[in-house]
Amino acid sequence: MNGAESLLKTAAAAGIGICFANPGTTELPLVSALDQTGKIRPVLCLAEGVCAGAADGYARMSGRPALTLLHLGPGLANGLAYFHNARRAATPIVNVVGDHASWHLAADAPLTSDIEALARTMSVWVKTSTSPDGLASDMSQAVYQSARGLATIIAPADYQSQRATRSQPPLPPMRMNRCSADIVEGIARALSAAGEKAALLLGGQALSARGLSAAGKIRAATGCGLIHETFPARIERGADQPAVDRLLYVPAAARGMLREFTLLVLAGAREPVTFFGYEGQPSSLVPPQTRLATLAPSPQDECFDAEEALEMLAGEFAGGSAGPQQAHAVAAGCPSGPLTPETFAAAVAAVQPEGAVIVDESVTSGFGYNQASAASPPHTYLVPHLGGAIGHGFPLATGAAVAAPGRPVILLEADGSGMYTLQSLWTQARESLNVTSVICANRKYRILQFELGNDTPSRPSSAADTLLNIDRPDLDWTKIAAGLGVPAESVTTAERLSEALARAVSEPGPHLIEAIL
Numbered sequence: 001m002n003g004a005e006s007l008l009k010t011a012a013a014a015g016i017g018i019c020f021a022n023p024g025t026t027e028l029p030l031v032s033a034l035d036q037t038g039k040i041r042p043v044l045c046l047a048e049g050v051c052a053g054a055a056d057g058y059a060r061m062s063g064r065p066a067l068t069l070l071h072l073g074p075g076l077a078n079g080l081a082y083f084h085n086a087r088r089a090a091t092p093i094v095n096v097v098g099d100h101a102s103w104h105l106a107a108d109a110p111l112t113s114d115i116e117a118l119a120r121t122m123s124v125w126v127k128t129s130t131s132p133d134g135l136a137s138d139m140s141q142a143v144y145q146s147a148r149g150l151a152t153i154i155a156p157a158d159y160q161s162q163r164a165t166r167s168q169p170p171l172p173p174m175r176m177n178r179c180s181a182d183i184v185e186g187i188a189r190a191l192s193a194a195g196e197k198a199a200l201l202l203g204g205q206a207l208s209a210r211g212l213s214a215a216g217k218i219r220a221a222t223g224c225g226l227i228h229e230t231f232p233a234r235i236e237r238g239a240d241q242p243a244v245d246r247l248l249y250v251p252a253a254a255r256g257m258l259r260e261f262t263l264l265v266l267a268g269a270r271e272p273v274t275f276f277g278y279e280g281q282p283s284s285l286v287p288p289q290t291r292l293a294t295l296a297p298s299p300q301d302e303c304f305d306a307e308e309a310l311e312m313l314a315g316e317f318a319g320g321s322a323g324p325q326q327a328h329a330v331a332a333g334c335p336s337g338p339l340t341p342e343t344f345a346a347a348v349a350a351v352q353p354e355g356a357v358i359v360d361e362s363v364t365s366g367f368g369y370n371q372a373s374a375a376s377p378p379h380t381y382l383v384p385h386l387g388g389a390i391g392h393g394f395p396l397a398t399g400a401a402v403a404a405p406g407r408p409v410i411l412l413e414a415d416g417s418g419m420y421t422l423q424s425l426w427t428q429a430r431e432s433l434n435v436t437s438v439i440c441a442n443r444k445y446r447i448l449q450f451e452l453g454n455d456t457p458s459r460p461s462s463a464a465d466t467l468l469n470i471d472r473p474d475l476d477w478t479k480i481a482a483g484l485g486v487p488a489e490s491v492t493t494a495e496r497l498s499e500a501l502a503r504a505v506s507e508p509g510p511h512l513i514e515a516i517l
């Protein structure tokens, strides 16, 4: 057994079953070792951003870390934008980056760089292995550390090839911190006193079916509001889940929502702040008169059992009179007419089947989707760009489909964002993944036009016209998809979108629908 085999055996023993890879010369011993160990499925991604985003999607759906295998500093650098989003989602990922043979580093050969420095920007834990046996012990430590986010092992090529004596058994899982009974009792009293003037702000694991069920009980007992983070990593939604309002993205609108409350209880969420700094406005979205209380911190800050904390809080009200659950809006039927952001959202919400996994990187075209789909059949909803790095949608949907092969994955993808990681379509075709990508082709960077305060057509040839429109030439999504092995069609009306989406999700394998808005 060599170092590469001992690393992979250790990973497999710890429950890792998949590796999203883009290897080079320094990772070839690991490539061969994948065959020797035979327990980890290799998936080729044609760009490292796809590896990073797919690993994120896989772990969000399976709850288990995936491996990424990347080529030295440049390969890692290509993946960092989506590791950044994964870090904001606190997703468990074990990232293996090959490096030159340890004795070759002094030569400063062309591919040499400070891989540790690059890795540290997005990782909760980084280690350069120092011996063949070190690869296995570093892997067991990396799996353990990945409970907090991205754990990176830098694997020198010589140690991968040299003889190793052993693989390592898995370490016990990281212990989660737990909420104290005193804090729960204090928050329960404050919620009872504030009634409808209180709200829970939910994020992380608080948005699981278990967390939401407890939150629903707390609302029924106290009348408090339920709000979730603007960009949830994963939330269970639809007709059988408690209705939870989304904290709106636009600062004035978010402040308007929170102004109603004198008490905001954080459960798996941080104090909300504006996405950008606006001169003369505070960073916090919480009005000065609103008191904050933390039931469970965000997973970005602590490995904490938010589900248990919510259940403990719900238990404080057990036996009290449970008021009526807040009703969902009634599901609307299929819309008709030209595609607009409104008819687009309504068409998707009307057609999406029970059990769908919705990956939403629709940016401005999907602003209405959340409300339109509140009463759709039960579904899982993932926002890719928790850290604001766009282009994560295609890879996230790819990884989600690998993790949940029996569920239809529907990706709502804005055209500008989609152009960053098109290579994902090829992986979807090669792996026959059930992903339907609906492209919101508005041929603009529309959100940036909003931010510029200028949603009307800009002066021809101005910098705003040049940099915030993505026409001239128009992207031809059907040809792009066909070239990457994915069948595609283009639609301009809500009726055609509904038909095309219904057909695509009922057929196996990937599809793409260009929705021209």
Ligand SMILES: Cc1ncc(C[n+]2csc(CCOP(=O)(O)OP(=O)(O)O)c2C)c(N)n1
Residues within 6 Å of the ligand: 081, 362, 363, 364, 365, 388, 389, 390, 391, 414, 415, 416, 417, 418, 442, 444, 445, 446, 447, 448
């Ligand atoms: C990695 C990365 N690069 C650039 C940006 C800046 N940016 C934010 S939104 C945006 C354009 C989004 O356009 P599109 O995806 O077409 O959605 P639309 O606004 O048209 O709905 C850009 C370029 C970013 N957020 N992340």
